[in-house]
Amino acid sequence: MHCAGCGAKVGSTALGRVLQRLNSEFVITSPSLPLTPNPHPAEVEGRGEVIIGLSAPDDCAVVQVRGDKLMLHTVDYFPALIDDPFVFGQIAANHSLGDIFAMGGTPQTALAIATIPYAAETQQEETLYQLLAGALKILNQTQTSLVGGHTTAGPQLAFGLACNGLVDADKLLRKGGMQPEQLLIITKPLGTGTLFAADMRRQAKGRWIENAINSMLIPNHHAAACFLGVSPFSQQGASACTDVTGFGLLGHLLEMVTASGVAVELNLAAIPVLDGALVTVEKGIISTLHPENFRAAAQIHNLAEVEKHPLFPLLFDPQTAGGLLASVPPELANDLVGKLQSLGYHHSRIIGRVVSSREGILPVRVVI
Template identity: 50%
Template sequence: RFMRKYNSLPAMTTRAELDVPAGLASRETLEELSAVAMRCGGCGAKVGATVLSRVIGRLAPVQRKDVLIGLDAPDDAAVTRTPRGKVLVQTIDSFRAIVDDPYVFGKIAANHSLGDIFAMGASPQSALAVAAVPYGPEEKVEDLLEQMLRGALEIFAETGTALVGGHSSEGSELSLGFSINGLIDPEKILQKSGMRTGDRILLTKALGTGTLFAADMRLAAKGRWIAGALASMLQGNQDAAACLHEHGATACTDVTGFGLLGHLVEMTKASTVDVELELDKIPLLEGAVETIAKGIFSTLQPQNLRLRRAIANVGEASERTLYPLIFDPQTAGGLLASVPANKADHCIEALHQLGYHCAAAIGVAQPRGKLPESVYLTPGD
C-alpha cells in the first residue's frame, strides 16, 4: 500500500482551469490559453511553421551578392562567401527584453549584437537570429516575432547586414539575440591589445543604462531619463568605429555587460599598460547619478564590482559619487578606444559632428608599473 502511493500517480492535467469573466475572451482564445498548463521542450517548443512562414514572408532582409543561400530559400542552413583577402569575424549576443515595445527591443538587440563587429574594425555581412516568445494566442506570438524582427531589420538595413536565418522557440520571457558574421582585411583587425603609452582613451557614448533601467523597473526613473537612455541605445556604432579607424585607433572594444572598468581592464592586461582614468570626464546619461545615489543598481553590478581589485587607489576613489558608474553594465553601449594623443582632439570633434555628442577623452595610457593594479582613478566631482 505504501509503495502504491509512489507508483499509482494521478494523470497530469494538460489544460489549465481559467477563471475568465464571460465575454472577455473568445472560445478560441480560451482554448489556446488553457493549453499553457503543459508545454513541451525540445523541438516541440519551436514556434509553429505556419506562424514562422507568415512572418518571414512579410520581411524584406538586405540582399547581398556574397550570400548564396539566405532567408528566401527553404534550405537547412545559410551559405555565404568570404571574399578573397578577407577573413571572417564572428560574434553572438542575446538577452531578455529590456523594453515593452518589441519593435524597439529588436532595434536595440541588433545594435548590441553588431557592437563587437564594429569594435574589431570589421564590416557586418550576415546575421542569424535566436528568438524566444512567450506562449500565447497564435496571432499574439506572430505579432511579437514580426515586430522584433522588423526592428532588427531596420538596423541591419542601415549597416548592410543580411538576415539569413535563425531559430525561434517558446520561452518564459521575450528574448532576442543574433549571431553576426563580419568581414575584415586580416591586416586591419583592431584588437584590445594595441594600446600604447601616451594614447588617449576615448569613450563614444554616455554610461548609465544599467542603473536607469533598474530604476525604471522600480518606477523610480523619470520618463525623460529613459527616453535619453533609449536614444543612446538606438544609436549604432558603425560611424563611430569608422571615425576611430580614420584617426589611427590602436585598440578598441565595445562597453557592454562588464561595465566600463571591466572592458578597460581587458585592454590594459592585453596591452601591458596602465591607465589613468579621469572620473569627472566620463560622460553620463541624464538621471544616472540620481539613481545611483538612491542605491539603485543593475543585478549584474555586484559581480562587476569585484573588478575593483584592478584599481590602484580604490580606497580614495570609492568615496567619489561617480565611482559606482564605472561598474554599471551597459546595453548597446558605446566604443572604448585608444587613439594617438596628437589625433585625439580631432577624433572627438569628428565624433561630435557625426552625432556622438557625448564622446569624450576620459584617460591616458601609462607605462606598466610594478603594482598588480592597472587602473588609477583621478578624483572626480
C-alpha cells in the first residue's frame, strides 16, 4: 500500500536529481536575483523578475511584481488520506497555504486542482461540492479568494491548490536566515505519516486519527503572524522559517541549515509528537516516503548514539498540513512559545538551537 497525503510525494533525492538534469540541459528559470526593495519602474514592467526560482528553491517561487511587493507562487496536490471530502478539503487547503505563510506572505488567490473518483454524476457532484466547501472554509478564514481551477475524474480522490500571495520585500522569510545562538521553534506535533500508514493497516486507534486530523485542521496563518511581529531583519522576530511537510522535520531543517551555512543541535526529547505515533513507529509502521526521508540521517554526526532512540524515526516522518519551523533570537523564544500556545498552537516547543558550522563536522547533532 502506498501512502496518501504528503506521504505520496516523490522523494527529495530523486527530485533533486531531476532538477540537476533539467538545469544542465535547459534554461528552466531565471537565476535567483538579489532583492531590490525599490526598483526602477522600468525594471518591473512586463513580466516580473524572478527573485527565487528553481535555481535556489525555497518554499515558494518569488517574483518581483511592483515596487517593494513580491509575489509568491506555490502548488500542492495529493491523494486523500481520509474518506470525508469536506474534511480533506480543509486539510489540503491548510497544507497548500503553508508555503505562503512560511515565507511571511499573505495569500491572495487560489486555483483548485481536483480528481474526483469515478461514480454516478450525482455522487461526483456531491463529492466535488463537499471538497470545495471544505477548502473554502479555510480559504475564507485566511481571506484567500478561490478564482478557478480544474477537475478530472479518476480512480482516487485527490486535491490541491495553486496559491498566490504577496509579501513586502523587507518581510520575506527564507530558509537561509538562521544565525548561530538562535533557538528553533516548531508549532505542531509530528506523526501524521506513521499514524495514517497505521490507519491503512487498521492498526491505529480512532482517537489517534481524530487527534491527528484536528492538528491538521489548524491553519498556520496566526503562527506566521506571531513570528512576523517585527521585521526579521531587525532581529526582533524569526529570521528564517519553513513549513514541516513531506520531507519530515530533519529534511526540511537540513534545507534551512544548508541555505544558512550553519549547524544545529536538536533536542529529541523536546519534539512534540501526536498521540499514538510513538506506538506505531515502535511497531515498525512507517510511511512509504519514510525510507527516502531517512537518507537525511547521513548528516547526523552522532548517529550511532541516537539511532536506537524510540523517537528517532519520527525525525523522518512525512507530515501533511504540518506546522511551521522557525529560528528566533534566544531572548524572544520563551515569549513566542507562550504566545503561540495562547493562539491555539498548544504543542509549540523550543526543540533546539543553531550553532556555527565546523569544517569536517556533519551539521546536525541530536541531543537525547
